[in-house]
Amino acid sequence: MTKELGDIFTAAPTLVTWVLIYIIVQRLTELIYANRNTKCLLAEGGEEFGADHYQYFIFLHSAWLGIILLMVDPLHAIHPAMLGLFIGTQLLRIWTLASIGRWWTTRIISAPHFDRVKRGPYRFLSHPNYTVVVLEIAIVPLMLGLPAVALIFSILNAILLRHRIGVENRVLKQRGVDGS
Secondary structure, three states: OOOOHHHHHHOOOOHHHHHHHHHHHHHHHHHHHHHHHHHHHHHOOOEEEOHHHHHHHHHHHHHHHHHHHHHOOOOOOOOHHHHHHHHHHHHHHHHHHHHHHHHOOOOEEEOOOOOOOOOHHHHOOOOHHHHHHHHHHHHHHHHOOOHHHHHHHHHHHHHHHHHHHHHHHHHHHHOOOOOO
16 A cells, blocks of 8 residues: 655654655765765776666666655564574675775775775675665565565566676776676
């Protein structure tokens, strides 16, 4: 059952409302952090790669959140196991961002003199941030009772990520760094 978008934020806050507020604040905060890092990395001689597909990610993530906001029932009961998966994903996100630090951006910025991060989850995964995004795009709508949104956006995200990871791996290979 869909509710008016205003109902989500004007009715008494539910767990669904708090999850959505968290996601919005988290995404906006990350964009500010990423933009600051991007400016610094470019000023230090970094070059952007794959800019041609960046707008598709912005559209995908905005549409994902917008559709969730439009379709979610603010009174939907969140299963504790799904909430636990979501919290685990957010802990991986924090660990990933803390490990990569100033190198983290939503764009592909590289230069021969930039270090390859090999600490934290980067010791185990080549692209832990993408792992977080893949999990989040599926878990959030499933947690909120929107399985079709989880399926459709997971497929679209996989298509974009396949291209983006290919671009990143080519950049790393050109630098003589293993991208796998």
